Amino acid sequence: MKRFKLISLFLFISLALFASEAKVGEAAPNFTLKDSNGNEHSLADFKGKYVVLEWINYDCPFVKKHYESGNMQMLQEKYTAKDVVWLTICSSVPGKQGNFENEEINKRSSDHKAKFTAYLIDDTGATGKAYGAKTTPHMYVITPKGVLEYAGGIDDIPSADQDDIAKATNYVAKALDELMSGKEVEVKTSKPYGCSVKY
Numbered sequence: 784m785k786r787f788k789l790i791s792l793f794l795f796i797s798l799a800l801f802a803s804e805a806k807v808g809e810a811a812p813n814f815t816l817k818d819s820n821g822n823e824h825s826l827a828d829f830k831g832k833y834v835v836l837e838w839i840n841y842d843c844p845f846v847k848k849h850y851e852s853g854n855m856q857m858l859q860e861k862y863t864a865k866d867v868v869w870l871t872i873c874s875s876v877p878g879k880q881g882n883f884e885n886e887e888i889n890k891r892s893s894d895h896k897a898k899f900t901a902y903l904i905d906d907t908g909a910t911g912k913a914y915g916a917k918t919t920p921h922m923y924v925i926t927p928k929g930v931l932e933y934a935g936g937i938d939d940i941p942s943a944d945q946d947d948i949a950k951a952t953n954y955v956a957k958a959l960d961e962l963m964s965g966k967e968v969e970v971k972t973s974k975p976y977g978c979s980v981k982y
Contacts (some may be wrong), residue, residue, distance in 0.1 A: 790971065792860075800923075804912075804913065804914070804915045804929065805913060805914045805915060805923070805931050805934065807931050807932065807933065807934050807971045807972055808930065808931070808932075808971070809878070809930065809931060810929050810930060810931070811826060811834075811876050811914075811923070811925045811929055811930065811931040812826075812910075812913045812914065813825060813826045813827050814826055814905075814909075814910040814913065816872070816903040816904060816905055816910060817903070817904055818901040818903050818904070819831075819885045819888040819889050819892070819901075819902045820885070820889070821885070821903065822901070824870065824903060826870075826925070826929075827929075829868045830927070830928075830929055831927045832866060832867065832868050832927055832930050833862075833865075833866075833867045833868070833924065833925065833926060833927060833962065833963070834867070834868045834869075834870060834924075834925040835862065835867060835868070835870065835922065835923065835924055835925075835955060835959070836868045836870050836872060836914065836922070836923040836925070837855070837869065837870070837871045837872065837917055837920055837921075837922055838871075838872055838873070838874060838911065838916045838918070838919050838920055838921040838922075838980060839872065839873050839881070839902070839920065840873065840875055840880060840881030840919040840978055840980070840981065841881065841883070841891050842880050842881055843880075843881065843893075843919045843977055843978035844917050844941050844943040844978070845918070845919065845920065845976065845977035845978055846920055846944045846977065846978070847865055847943070848944065849920060849937065849948070850895045850897070850940075850949070850967075851895075851945065852945040852948055853896075854945075854948050855897075855920075855937075856895065856897055856898050856955070858955060858956060859898035860898040861956075862956075862959055863898060863899075865902060865959075865963070866943065867959065868899055868900045869898070869899045869900045870873060870899065870900055870903055871897070871899040871901070871902045871903065872902075872903045872905050872910060872911065873902070873903070873904060873905060873906075874905040874906075874908045874910065874911030874912075874916060874980050874981075874982060875890075875906070875980070875981040876906055876907070876908055876981065876982060877906055877920055879981035879982075880978075880981050881919070882906060882981070883886055883979050884932040885904075888902055888904075889902075895960050908980070908982040912982065913982050914934075915934075915977065915981060916980050917975055918936075918976060918977035918978060918979060918980065919977045919978050919980060920936075920975070921934075921936075921938050921975040921978055921980070922934070922935065922936065922937050922954070922955050922975070922979065924955060924958045924962070924968075925957060926962060930956060932962060932968050932971065933954060933958035933968055933970070933971055933972070934971075934972055935954060935956065935970075935972050935973030935974060935975050936954060936973045936974060936975045936976050936977075937953065937954065937955055938951035938952055938953045938954055938955075939951055939952045939954065939973065941976030942976075954970055954973055957969070957970065958970070958971075
């Protein structure tokens with residue numbers, strides 16, 4: 784009987800977690816996280832604005848592809864200039880690759896000349912799991928009404944080769960441009976590629 788209760792509890796928790804995972808076309812789950820300067824940010828604070836979520840691990844070769852080429856910073860600069868909020872999130876737990884002290888995060892971000900709005904620290908992994916973030920990078924686009932309209936890879940060429948960037952269709956830029964033009968997002972989901980999030 785005790786075993787049955789334990790199995791039932793496990794199934795209930797699993798279903799609850801599955802049910803809470805973000806879904807395209809539905810309200811994006813709210814979260815509150817501190818950034819690498821100690822300031823707190825909630826998704827709800829940005830209602831009325833487009834928001835991009837970018838999962839990051841500076842040591843991942845696929846993240847290096849987009850930062851060492853300047854591609855990610857170009858996107859951040861272009862869209863934050865259009866009043867888009869760009870939140871870069873690290874869900875690596877302490878002791879795992881990608882989890883750094885704030886000083887190291889700020890040094891690396893400065894060295895890369897990153898242009899995101901904030902680098903958020905999710906070292907419990909709760910926010911990453913709520914969104915179903917699986918890779919770095921894993922990208923999400925949220926509308927001013929708080930609806931998740933895109934989830935998936937940054938583009939359509941899953942490689943770590945910088946030469947592929949110019950040939951790829953960037954799904955994040957495409958989704959933002961379509962939304963800002965009053966159009967439907969053509970590609971709402973894609974398979975993310977990169978390193979696994981280090982939960």
